[in-house]
Amino acid sequence: MSTEAEGAGGGHDLRHHGDAEVRDGGAALVDLAVNVRADTPPAWLREHLAAxxxxxxAxxxxxxxxxxxAARHGLPVERVLLTAGAAEAFVLLARALKVSRPVVVHPQFTEPEAALRDAGHTVDRVLLRASEGFRLDPAAVPDDADLVVVGNPxxxxxxxxxxxxxxxxxxxxxxxxxxxxxxxxxxxxxxxLAGRTDVxxxxxxxxxxxxxxxxxxxxGYVLAxxxxxxxxxxxxPLWPVSTPALAAAEACVAPRALAEAAHAAHRIAADRDRLVAGLGEYAExxxxxxxxxxxxxxxxxAPDGAGVRHRLRELGFAVRRGDTFPGLGADWLRLAVRDRATTDAFLRALGRALDRGAGGTGQEPA
Incomplete structure (x- = not known):
């Protein structure tokens, strides 16, 4: 774990996001680059938005x-601000708060740092290490940091x-x-920590x-x-969140939606376990x-991660490059969790991509 100060993004493309991986490939690519749950929004939410x-x-x-x-988190309304996604919240924090030493814990979503830099701040980084499981030691954050940004998960x-x-x-x-x-x-x-008022x-x-x-x-929204x-x-600005977005916010924190999200979280965990187990087959x-x-x-x-990513595109799969995240390099790739069938097809393609990089034929085993 280390601390560093970087200028102009430190050579990282802080504005690169997963949607760029699939934009050029269109429908021809299976999207494992964007962390949005598949098969959403559900029909009931689409109907609610249409209404x-x-x-x-008005x-x-x-x-x-x-x-x-506010009710969903057991808070008074004075502790809630609705925003045009979390990205707007990062911009508001960068512009509205008077801070002298902001610190961003990396690797993490790059928009917080980009927003701070755009607002004229010099940003320090705390870089978590792969060898330590990317775990955070609070002592690594400088004592005089008056703004600290960290993602969880x-x-x-x-x-x-x-x-x-x-x-x-x-x-x-x-x-x-x-x-x-x-x-x-x-x-x-x-x-x-959402809903906590004691911190x-x-x-x-x-x-x-x-x-x-x-x-x-x-x-999205802010709790503070x-x-x-x-x-x-x-x-x-005035009216920053549109009427359909407000309708979505109200609907997505209702008991029915919370129950559906909780069910989806367990399904995602099971699908992730299958993906991780399949990836383990390529440890050699x-x-x-x-x-x-x-x-x-x-x-x-992965060895030659950039090459693996390009070969996966040729095989029809888009994955997120890792080298735009401070603290990571070109060998790192991020994969969105998908359903069992998609995961199995991806793992077969990954085997071919790794085999080609090792000089193999790319043929699946009989």
């Missing part, structure tokens, strides 16, 4: 959705940090931002786009102390899986 279109003539009114999110490592470890990062005068965009894909949402300076971000397949709609919420709200080829994985995606390291 909201009759209200488009300006968006977020009161009901805000109250629903972390994208792309799929590490789930214990809540007490994250709470150790909190202290008076520091804002602790925990990105829980994928927490609803963790069975029981164990280690979640000083805590800001929790949630996204509804991953589990519900709403990346094109943009909807009322004074922080007020500062972020002042930095927002030098492939290593970071873990234990707890999110709806898996990080792996």
């Amino acid at each position: 909201s279109l009759g209200s488009l003539a 300006y968006p009114d977020g009161r009901a959705a805000r109250a629903a999110v 972390t994208n792309p490592t799929s590490v789930l940090h214990p809540a007490p470890v994250l709470a150790e990062l909190a202290r008076p005068g520091r804002t602790l931002v925990v990105d829980e965009a994928f927490m609803d894909a963790v069975p029981g949402e164990r280690e979640a 000083p300076g805590l800001v929790v971000l949630r996204s509804l786009t991953k589990t519900w397949g709403l990346a094109g709609l943009r909807v 102390a009322p004074e922080t919420i007020a500062a972020l709200e002042r930095a927002q 080829a030098g492939l290593r899986v970071a873990g234990p994985a707890e999110g709806p995606f898996v990080l792996l390291r």
Whole structure:
């Protein structure tokens, strides 16, 4: 674990995201690059969104959705801010909070650092090491850091940090931002800090786009102390969340949706176990899986990872490159968890991609 200061992104393309891996290939590629749950949004949610279109003539009114999110986490509405996805929340935090030494824990989602840099901040990094399981030691964060950003479970490592470890990062005068965009894909949402009011300076971000397949709609929210919420709200434009997005927010925190998400989290865990077990069959080829994985995606390291990624594209599969994440290199790849049939087909393709890289014929065994 190390700390570093980087300029201009440190040579990493902080704006590269998984959708770029599939944009050029279109429908011809099986998408394992984007961490959005397959077969979403469900029919009932699409119908709910369609019904909201009759209200488009009126300006968006977020009161009901805000109250629903607050109730879902047992918080007063003054502790909730609805946003156009978690990405907007990162921009608001970078622009609205007065901080002098922001620190981002990497490898993780790169938008927080990009937003901070765009707002004129110099960003320090705490780099977690693969040899240590990408685990966080709170002592590695500089004492004078007044803004700390960490993901949980972390994208792309799929590490789930214990809540007490994250709470150790909190202290008076520091804002602790925990990105829980994928927490609803963790069975029981164990280690979640959302809803906690006893951790000083805590800001929790949630996204509804991953589990519900709403990346094109943009909807998320911030949970924080009322004074922080007020500062972020002042930095927002008027009506930042559309009427359909507000309808989605209200629907996706309702009891029916929470039960469906909980069921999906268990299914994802089972599908992830199958993927990890299949990847283990290629250990002799030098492939290593970071873990234990707890999110709806898996990080792996393969010899000639860049070459493997390109060969997988030729075989019809898009996976996420890892070298745009600070702390990772070109041998790292991230895979979204998919259903059993997709996983099995991918594992066969991976075997061919690894075999070709080793100078084999690429033929599957008889």
